[in-house]
Amino acid sequence: MYAADPVSVRQIRNAELLVASANRQHRERRPRKGSKHRERSLKTIAVALRQRLRPTHQPAIGPLSLTHELFRGLDQSQLDSLATYLDLRVCATGESLGRQNEPSTGLVIVLDAQIGVSIDSVPIAVLDDGSHFGSLPLLDGGEALHRASFDVLAPGRIAVVDKQDFRTVLDRFPTVAIWVYAMARKRRDYLAQLAACETSQSLSESTQALLEYPVHLGV
Numbered sequence: 001m002y003a004a005d006p007v008s009v010r011q012i013r014n015a016e017l018l019v020a021s022a023n024r025q026h027r028e029r030r031p032r033k034g035s036k037h038r039e040r041s042l043k044t045i046a047v048a049l050r051q052r053l054r055p056t057h058q059p060a061i062g063p064l065s066l067t068h069e070l071f072r073g074l075d076q077s078q079l080d081s082l083a084t085y086l087d088l089r090v091c092a093t094g095e096s097l098g099r100q101n102e103p104s105t106g107l108v109i110v111l112d113a114q115i116g117v118s119i120d121s122v123p124i125a126v127l128d129d130g131s132h133f134g135s136l137p138l139l140d141g142g143e144a145l146h147r148a149s150f151d152v153l154a155p156g157r158i159a160v161v162d163k164q165d166f167r168t169v170l171d172r173f174p175t176v177a178i179w180v181y182a183m184a185r186k187r188r189d190y191l192a193q194l195a196a197c198e199t200s201q202s203l204s205e206s207t208q209a210l211l212e213y214p215v216h217l218g219v
Helices: 009-028 038-054 076-083 133-141 167-174 174-199 205-209
Strands: 086-093 096-098 106-110 114-119 124-128 149-154 156-162
Touching: 076 086, 076 167, 106 114, 106 133, 106 167, 133 174, 156 167, 167 174
Parallel strands: none
Antiparallel strands: 086 156, 096 149, 106 156, 114 124, 114 149
């Protein structure tokens, strides 16, 4: 479990992974229109990971744990039932788990891996224990696409709910649905603010730098 106050070793490692990923992306690409403020805020995000952020969740222990953010409110029998819908697997460093502008294949629950998030090839966050992604396109329905790309920065375990079972899981496990919908709202708000930053000339650089991709619910 994370210490109550000092920044954890995992958070420092997250910052290092984020900066390393940004350096690789910078070498491999030309600057793209609309990404300037994310590049300016990258150092701010890394500094936040190193200096400011404090743990707001307890990492998942073992393949499945009631401490995981999505599983709060379930009892053991419900968790065992939910597990029948999950594909548990180990992901490898460098593996792509979703590409921007491509359809989501399911809800991905991060158990103990570290997943880099990038938008327009700019790294913006690291998802770790207790995080999830892939639900936003599924909630939007139709052929909705990922708004970001997700790549494995450090290997570990994930649990995947296939898109065919996604709605069934939300219906059968209302508490899981509550957390999924709550995070979807946070990420929609982030994307709306991001779009506003890219189109507005009135926002200051410091205001733009405060945008942080939602990783945990923090409740």
